[in-house]
Amino acid sequence: MVYNISMFKIFRGNKKKKTTLVIAAILVAAGILYLNRAYSHIYSTIAAAGLTPVDNKAQYFIDATNQANNMETTNIVYSALGDSLTAGAGVDNYQESLSYVLATKLSGGEKTVILNNHSLPGIETAGIISDYLEPAISDDPDLVTVLIGINDIHNKVSAAHFRKNYEEILSRLKQTTKADIYLISIPFIGADSLMLPPYQALFDARTKEFNKIIKELADKYTVNYIDVYAPTVDLFKTSGDHYSRDLFHPSASGYKLWADIIYADINK
Numbered sequence: 101m102v103y104n105i106s107m108f109k110i111f112r113g114n115k116k117k118k119t120t121l122v123i124a125a126i127l128v129a130a131g132i133l134y135l136n137r138a139y140s141h142i143y144s145t146i147a148a149a150g151l152t153p154v155d156n157k158a159q160y161f162i163d164a165t166n167q168a169n170n171m172e173t174t175n176i177v178y179s180a181l182g183d184s185l186t187a188g189a190g191v192d193n194y195q196e197s198l199s200y201v202l203a204t205k206l207s208g209g210e211k212t213v214i215l216n217n218h219s220l221p222g223i224e225t226a227g228i229i230s231d232y233l234e235p236a237i238s239d240d241p242d243l244v245t246v247l248i249g250i251n252d253i254h255n256k257v258s259a260a261h262f263r264k265n266y267e268e269i270l271s272r273l274k275q276t277t278k279a280d281i282y283l284i285s286i287p288f289i290g291a292d293s294l295m296l297p298p299y300q301a302l303f304d305a306r307t308k309e310f311n312k313i314i315k316e317l318a319d320k321y322t323v324n325y326i327d328v329y330a331p332t333v334d335l336f337k338t339s340g341d342h343y344s345r346d347l348f349h350p351s352a353s354g355y356k357l358w359a360d361i362i363y364a365d366i367n368k
Contacts, residue, residue, distance in 0.1 A: 138296040142348075145294055149346030153221065156187055156194040160215040162207045175211035178203055179241040179279070181228055181269070182248050184221035185287070190349030198350075199245070201359040206243070206366070216241065224251045225265035233269060237276045244273055245362070247284040249314070253306050263313045274321050281323040284362060285311045287332055291339040294347040300337060326365045328358050 180186050180199035188197025194217075195201075203215040216239045218232040225248055236244065246269060252262045273281055288307050292300055311329055318325035335357075339347055342354035350358070 138299060142290070142295055142299065146346045146348050149344070151189055151344060151346055151349060154188045154191055154194045154197065156197070156217055156219070158217055160194070160200060160203065160217065162200075162203045162213040162215060164207060164210050164212055176206055176213045176243060177216070177239055177241045178206060178213055178243045178245075179216040179218060179236045179239045181232055181236055181244065181246045182219045183223045183251055184219075184349060185250065185289075186217070186219035186245075186247050187221050188355070189221050190344030190346070191352050191355065196352035196355060198247075198355040198358050198362075201356055202245070202362055205359060205363040222251055223248070224255060224257060225249065225262060225269065226257075229265060229268055233272060237272065241277060241279040243282070243366075244277065244279045245282045245284055246270070246273075247286075249286040249310050250289065253286070253303065253310060259309055259313060262310055263317070266314065267317055270317055270321050270323065274323065281321075282362070282366065283314050283318045283323060283325050285314060285325070285327045285329040287328045287358065288336050289348055289350070290336070291343060291347040292337055293339055304333070304337075324365070326362050328361050331361055332357060 186197070186199050188194050188200070191197055199215060199217060199219070203213045207213045216236065218236045220227065220231070223231070228248055248269070249262065249266070270281070270283070273279065286307050288304055290300060290303060295303060307329065311327075315325050335342060336354075342350060342357060344351045
């Protein structure tokens, strides 16, 4: 068989094309493998840390005179709605949690605060509606904080469904309580050594999206919106003593930082 120059060029071109396709396929496969392993790394690291639930109760008394259960001196009934960030995952006892530290600040050594703890690690907005909203309303609270959404983000709840659930929580609190309601933005959590590229950026983008929804609902219902995201996002993208050992849930110092921001906003 006689090969001419044109046939040789076609053969060489086909070989080059096949090589390119093979390289592209290898790169795609490697990329998919990396993404899968980087994603599983987040949750396997959190699980491996083995954080145990803090000994949190349904109710705490923060009393100016150190006389627990002294109902006659009660000044503030505070109900805290949320997930693990309200439950205090990452600390050794509930007294180091966000809600308890905030309640202590609200007491200021002068007022008695009844802190009603309506929180559960792993809960989403839907769970707040089904399990904790009515008990919180029944508290007849003077002040309510709502910090919910991190599990909706990680469990891939749609933004539309999140908005629907969050609005139900807010509308019912607004209609059935006399409380001052404070919606706390979803903070960014996840150090760069936990959330490898591109996941930190992706979760950050979703956090911003959900916080925009919360802010819009706060404006719609004329309630207070407290931004803990913006002042802390850069810090919480890195590891440090603001994190517990899972590099996801805050440590006592991390919760105190949030409590300082929230209290300053409430007390302004």
